Amino acid sequence: MAASTLTEVARLAGVSPATASRVLNGSARTPGKDIAERVRQAAESLGYIPNAQAQGLAKSSSGLIGLIVHDIADPYFAAIARGVQEAAREQRRMVLLATTGGGPAEEKEAVAAFAARRADSIVIAGSRSCRDEDRDGNAELAAELDRYCRNGGRVAVVGHPVVGATAPDGYHVVKVPNQELAARLATELAGGWDGDFVIVGGPEGLLTSDDRVRGFQEGLERAGRRRAEVLRSAFNRSGGYDAGLELAARIKAAQSAEGGAAASKLCIFAVNDVMAIGAAAALRSEGLRIPRDAAIAGFDDIETLRDFRPALSTVRLPLEDIGRLATRATGRHAAGGDSEAAGGAPAGDITGEVTLRRSTEAAA
Amino acid sequence: MAASTLTEVARLAGVSPATASRVLNGSARTPGKDIAERVRQAAESLGYIPNAQAQGLAKSSSGLIGLIVHDIADPYFAAIARGVQEAAREQRRMVLLATTGGGPAEEKEAVAAFAARRADSIVIAGSRSCRDEDRDGNAELAAELDRYCRNGGRVAVVGHPVVGATAPDGYHVVKVPNQELAARLATELAGGWDGDFVIVGGPEGLLTSDDRVRGFQEGLERAGRRRAEVLRSAFNRSGGYDAGLELAARIKAAQSAEGGAAASKLCIFAVNDVMAIGAAAALRSEGLRIPRDAAIAGFDDIETLRDFRPALSTVRLPLEDIGRLATRATGRHAAGGDSEAAGGAPAGDITGEVTLRRSTEAAA
DNA sequence: TGGAAGCGGGAACGCGCTTTCCCAGCTAGC
């Protein structure tokens, strides 16, 4: 038994489907009071639920918004997803979720799937990559997005524009000042730290990671410090852990070489909180303590990690807002152009905040 | 310019829409090689993407699976969502996300929205509530689900059946042995702990919380211990924090009353990890240390929290598997009845594992 | 060589809904 249809409701109410449609699913024309009531009662008694697919077909708009993340279980993406979800609810739309593991090829597939579902808009979170091996994938993704936009879709990307994408109408980028914030973090850290800095970054070519690395180096330079060495590993907890093991070995070697613990201490900047936690875990597993033997800082200020001890110095990013803004940017009335003048939230105005905590205190 | 349609492809290829459909969207009948090739090329050159809405309308099935969670940013739900997402991908379906904040009324709305979209199945995660104020909401939710199932929808619920729901065809519950696992946790803890136990639970009527409380009490009893006092607060980090403050005051009072720190120590069981972390943070903020001044245990073994120090004793729940199993249970061939004999994953066979770590070590 | 069986392709209908167009009935204006 399939759900009851508009026609059935209409028949029961003794009116035409057209009229039933007009009263049940908001139209410019409003039928007479008594008829409306009859229809509503018929719908109620039949438990009528409009078929969104059919509505979408007829109106060619689905009320769907597609969200692409690398991994929904990653707290970074989960936080963004929450914002997206919230904004979607405001707009009375539903969110369609796709996780891709970060590969542009899978992202392209996700875009195609969203396009097939005729999603009104797409939000892409997650770092862009410009690694060589992703070249083709990026090109295909860009092409797919381009087509999607030409067909009237709207897309918002968090962070960087998709590599190689021309910017057609409806293509919006929510800029995150990773570089600038990383620079600020570096200068603030440099103010209270005498030792050297090391950066634990993601794979080269991951733009978010690259930005943060570059920014941090800039900040050091501005503070009159020498550039930090950059260690590359996976952009997740285990990457941080691996790098942490490596660093632990060095620290221990340095300590024993110089005799006491009086050696100049290292300050580790991991390009995201999850990596920082991984690195911290590695140091700890090697018997080192933070910030006694080394300082460590992250990026993102993941909520779940705020109770971590020693409290992690990091850069707070308003992840939920980012998701919300990206979603709003794809809203119907967000027609580009005078987004500032329109009075709505000035999309793209993301800002973060350097947050120094115990993990980088000099006095251990 | 809307996306190109099957008819356009057919025209370009010089065939009828029927033929084009047969070659492009898998049918029992396969047109001739050359024609197929022509159609495929036409599709390619037009950038044809099948309209899933139209397909869904015609086939009356959408390839959509609805997921209902309280909050996607909560790591518990995020982990489940990952599993759901994975299983959905296996089945070549997409997941539609709804977050409800836990209220049955909102859950009902989500179900209705999914029904409108003609989602093939619905997975409901998140604790059921049997509080009085949710009575009406539960009834409405049950009715909505019932209707959904009667219309051929399949639903899987994680944890408990929806309160008041009769179990029609296609209604599946993924049981989580919360009670039993909590009991096991209690007995294991009792083995290495002399002091009293306190339970930090969620609001009364939240079934997951209630189960864990009940199980823990049972376990204590089995171990010959006296029942623990139960503190109630919100089922999240801040609820844990509040309870932690209260407990910290008591502990400090007891310590100063008995002079030294030699008083019998408290072991706190928070009904989930996030609450446990909150409670731990509260104790710490009051100058108490874990496990020196009190032991603490949680439940769920949230991945992001595993690096927390002192390492949290907890019960590992295979959250991802839970999501996966729930999703698979709603699969097309999961026709109920002999699910065991069917050879597939024997759904409902969720099991957890008590994991004792440093936070409950007696020797501080 | 004639007929039946089989196969590849097209015409047409239906999925459930929106929307335009049209028509009947009414009121208002001359």
Next chain:
DNA sequence: GCTAGCTGGGAAAGCGCGTTCCCGCTTCCA
């Protein structure tokens, strides 16, 4: 009193696709 103008309702044409039915052609067997 007659027509212009308006209002509320219905008929019907799609939206893009799957699918059934039908038809013309080839192939095989008698």
